[in-house]
Amino acid sequence: MIDPEGDPVFRRLSLALLTLAALTSCATPATPTTPAPAATVTQPDFAALEKTFGARLGVYAIDTGTGREIAYHADDRFAYASTHKVFTAAAILHRGDDLHRMITVRSSDLVPYSPITEKHLDTGMSLQSVLDAALRYSDNTAGNLMFREIGGPEGLTADLHRSGDTVTHVDRIEPALNDTAPGDIRDTTTPRAWAADLRAAVLGSALGPDRQAVLTGMMRASTTGGNLIRAGVPDGWQVADKTGTADYATRNDIAVVWPPNRAPIVLAVLSDRPQKDAKADDKLIAQATAAVVKVLP
Template sequence: MEGFRETADADHFRRGISLLRKTVPLVALALLAGCAVPASPQVAPPTTPSSAAVSSHDFADVERTFGARLGVYALDTGSGREVAYRADERFAYASTHKVFSSAAVLKKLGVAGIDRVVKYTQADVVSASPITSQHVADGMTLRAVMDAALRYSDNTGANLLFRELGGPPALGSWLSSIGDRTTHVDRTETTLNESAPGDVRDTTTPRTWARDLRAVVLGSVLPPDARTFLTDTMRANTTGAATIRAGVPAGWQVADKTGTADHGTRNDIAITWPPGRAPIVLVVLSDHRAADATTDDALIARVTTAAVKALG
C-alpha cells in the first residue's frame, strides 16, 4: 500500500550478507557511505550466476547513514552476475505483491478474459484507491483494475484481484506453483501493511521476489500476450519516478512496482533494460526500526545506482 508503512522482521539488523560464488571489484558502493540523502523451475538461468563482491562494511555504513535495514538482490540475466545483501532475510513486501496478483489473474483468465466487468460497493473501497473509488457505480473491467493496481497502486484494485483469485491463500498457492516456497501471503489491503517485528505474515525475501519477478516478466510462466500486457503496464507505473527509475542511467527502460508500509518500509522491484544488453532484475527492500519512521526514496535510488555499477 502506498502511503501506509510497515516492518517485516524481529531481527531488525541481523548481520548476514549473502556472498557469492565469483567476485569482481565493487567500487560504486564506497560513495554511498557519505550520502544522506537459482531461478524458478519454469525459468532457466542463461549462465551460471557469478557475483559482484559486496563488503559488509559498505552496506552497513549505508544502513547506518540512512538508519535503515536493506535487502538487495540484482541479477544481470546476460552475464549471470549478481549482487546480494540480506537477500535471504524477510521484509514486508507491501504493494509490490500487486505484480504477482495481476500475473496470477492473467494466468487464470488470459488476456481475453480480463475485459469482464467486476462490480463492487462503497463498502469494498479502502484507503489509497484513487481509481476504483471513482467507479463504484459502474464497476471496472479487470483490465482496468490491473492498470489501477499496477500503475497507481490502487488498494481496492488489489483486493478485487485477490477476490478474483479466491483470496490471499490462493495467491500463495499460485506462487508456490511457480517455485516460491518462501513468501507468506496472508492478508488483504490494507491490513497486510500492519505487521510487527517478528511477524512473518505478508513477507518475502529479496532473492525470492527477484526470482518470481523474473519468472513472470521474462520467463514462460505467462503466455506472451499476458507477459506483454503485464510488462507494458509496469513500464507505465506512476509511483516509482524517485526510486529505481531515479537510480539507473538515462536511457534505461524500467518496468517496476513500488511498495510502502509501516516502519518506513519503502520497496521497489523492477526489470530494467540497459540499451543493447540483456535485462537486469532488481529488488530493493528497506525498513526502519521505528514504527513511525518516514520512507526514503533516495535510499532506493542510491542503492540502485551502486548495484547496477557493480554488475558492470
C-alpha cells in the same frame, strides 16, 4: 486516469499493451528462460547506506545475461507491501480470464488509497482496468479486487508455490497486510525470492507473450516509482517496476531493468526502519540501485 470500458483512450491503451510483445522482441535482447550460473562481483557497501539512512536494507540483483549477482541481506524477511500486486495480477493473467469482463466496485469494497476505483462505483471496471489501477497507481481496492478473483491470499500462495516460491508468506489483504512489525512473518518475503518470482513473471514463459506484455506494459507505465529504482539507473534504461510502502518505514521497489543492447537486470530492493512511525526515504532505494548498476554496468 483509468477510463471505463468503451472509452477510446482505454481502447488505445489496451491496444498498446497487447502489441508490446512484438515491440519488446525488437527492442530488448533475448532472455534465457533458465538462470545463468551465478558469478561473483564486487559487492557495494550497502552497510554504509544502512548507517546513513538508519535503515535495514535487503538487495538482490541478477544480470540475466551473465549470471552475475549481488546479494545483501537477500534471505532476510521484509514486509512486501504493495509489491505483491505484480504477482496477484500475474496470477489472474495466468488463469486466462477475459480481461474485458466487467467487475463491480461496491462502496463496501473501498479501502484507503484507492484513487482510481473510487471513481467507478457506478460504472464498474473491466478486469484489465482493475489490474491497471493496481499496477500503475497502486490502488488498494484494486489490489483487493484482484485477490477476490484468485481466492484471496490462499490463491496467491498457491500461484507462488506453482512457480517454486515456498518462502513468501501471504496472509492478509489490503490494507491490513501493511500492518507489519519486526519479527512478524505475515505478508513477508525475501529479496532473493521476490526477484526470482519477478523474473519468472516478466521474463519467463508461464504467461505467454500477450499476457506478459499486458503485465510488463502496466509496470513500465507505473506512476509511483519515479524516485526509487527509476531514479537510480542511467538515462535511457527502461524500467518496469512496482513499489510498496508499509509500517516501520517499509519502502520497497522491485523491477526488471533493461540497459541498452543488453539482457535485463532483475532487482529487488526492500527496506525498513526500527521505529513504527519512522519516515521512509526514497533516496535509500535510489542510491542502492545506483550502487548495483555501478558494478553491473
